[in-house]
Amino acid sequence: MKILVINPGSTSTKVAIFEDEEQVESKTIRHSPEELSKFKTLWEQFDFRLNIVLEFLKERNLKPSDFSAVAGIGGLLKPVKGGTYKVNEEMLNDARNNFQGEHPSNLGCALAYEIAKLGGIDAYIVDPVSVDEFEPLARYSGHPLIQRRSLSHALNIHATARVACQKLGKKLEDSNFVIAHLGGGISVCPVKAGKIIDANDASSDGPFSPERTGGLPLQPFITLCFSGKFTESEIRKMVMGKGGLVAYLGTNDAEEVEKRIENGDIYAKEVYEAMAYQIAKEIGAMATVLRGNVDAIVLTGGLANSKMLVNWVSERVSFIAPVIVIPGEDEMKALALGVLRVLRGEEKAKEYPGD
Ligand SMILES: Nc1ncnc2c1ncn2[C@@H]1O[C@H](COP(=O)(O)OP(=O)(O)OP(=O)(O)O)[C@@H](O)[C@H]1O
Ligand SMILES: CCCC(=O)O
Known part of the structure; x- marks a missing residue:
């Protein structure tokens, strides 16, 4: 299996290629605050980040259709259970509307989807920031107008x-x-x-x-x-x-x-x-x-x-x-492994936003 992994962060865009569990290529493109300050909103950065991924593929003579699937980091979407989710329209809309706040990870599903569409393959996210496995008592804040939110790494x-x-x-x-x-x-x-x-x-x-x-x-x-x-x-x-x-x-x-x-x-x-x-x-x-x-x-x-x-x-x-x-953290590997579990049939991809 060949997986393309895309991780837009606040100071970088990371791209990697995995062959099964092994990372065979990777690139981290750093973005200075001046470079990103050209964009007034997060979503104005979309084409800029997409071109970085397309350039990464071009440099390696690769096409989107050379991959089995694309994985993107998942952002501040609706509260969801942990797991691997196939990118769908509702997820893209929530990401574009910064459903629980503006965060570069919101770009992840849309970048993965855009590349996957070019290759006729599927795009996934794994364990987004908005994974919600809270027990009921954890949701109380102290006022009914404010609920504690499950947002985490x-x-x-x-x-x-x-x-x-x-x-x-x-x-x-x-x-x-x-x-x-x-x-x-x-x-x-x-x-x-x-x-x-x-x-x-x-x-x-x-x-x-x-x-x-x-x-x-x-x-x-x-x-x-x-x-x-x-x-x-x-x-x-x-x-x-x-x-x-x-x-x-x-x-x-x-x-x-x-x-x-x-x-x-x-x-x-x-x-x-x-x-x-x-x-x-x-x-x-x-x-x-x-x-x-x-x-x-x-x-x-x-x-x-x-x-x-x-x-x-x-x-x-x-x-x-x-x-x-x-x-440290190895988000790129965690994304690739989440998609591999689905492609190998060890886990079923969840439908966003689930129940
Ligand atoms: N060897 C080290 N000794 C001390 N601090 C370190 C070392 N390596 C990294 N750090 C510190 O870890 C912090 C960054 O951690 P990390 O790379 O996990 O954050 P990030 O990926 O940028 O953000 P986040 O984890 O919130 O997504 C920085 O303050 C950095 O200076
Ligand atoms: C809010 C939890 C995720 C992050 O801090 O980046």
Whole structure:
């Protein structure tokens, strides 16, 4: 099987080719903020990103019809169960309307569909950001006008749960983990039998992260929103993109923060440790969702490469369960594997949005 995988992100477009489980080609095209600022809206970027994929194929003398299927990252669509979904009209409409918010991943299904159409093959998404496996109590916010939303780094969290099970020799259906995806945004989730039964929603809540505020104290935040000093879009940007390490230290690069700490920057150390403190607090909270019945706490994502951060988090949470570190994320492989399971008949493709 030959799968083309497309992953539009906030700072890059990634394209890869898989032959069965093996990635045989890949390219990451980085986009500077200046390059993307030419586009007023996310969807104005569509042709630009599509041409990148077409160029990638042309450079390799490949046509869409050379592939068995195309996989795209799935965005902030309707709440859906985990799994692999065939791209359909309703999904494309929801993505184009940024159903649960504007996010580059919304482009994924449409890019995959456009290429697949040229080749007369099918397009799929796997475990989109809007995977919703919440238990009923997780939906309460504190006011009936606002429901807690299931938005998370579901693709990597599901894939990481499978890897953790292999490491521990456990079956997925018998496992209970708290998984913390530590990336540009941070998702902390109790994962019961492979299902994400609660999540902080990294766009609104939880720990601060390299470029997001996470949850903010409500009263001061309301005062800020109505101060007349900021537009709605400035406030949204403050929360996602210009929050967290960016707001405190002017960078979203944790390696740069560690260099400053090594050079004696006491403030950088306190900010970085505060992020670890908030991550640990969220892990503690999510462990209570599992009533303390936790096989392991799993740290993943780019920041899980940081020994300093991992040590600070571990010393606060290891009383709950052993800490396993699975650094980085391999979204491209997780997308290819999800589509392979369907093409091989091991799993049935779900119809979006399902029941
Ligand atoms: N070896 C490392 N040591 C310390 N920090 C690292 C290391 N490698 C990556 N990081 C940090 O991890 C963060 C990025 O993580 P990651 O690549 O998972 O995020 P992303 O893919 O951009 O965003 P998201 O995961 O929210 O989709 C950055 O702050 C980066 O500096
Ligand atoms: C909102 C969860 C996904 C992301 O933060 O990118």
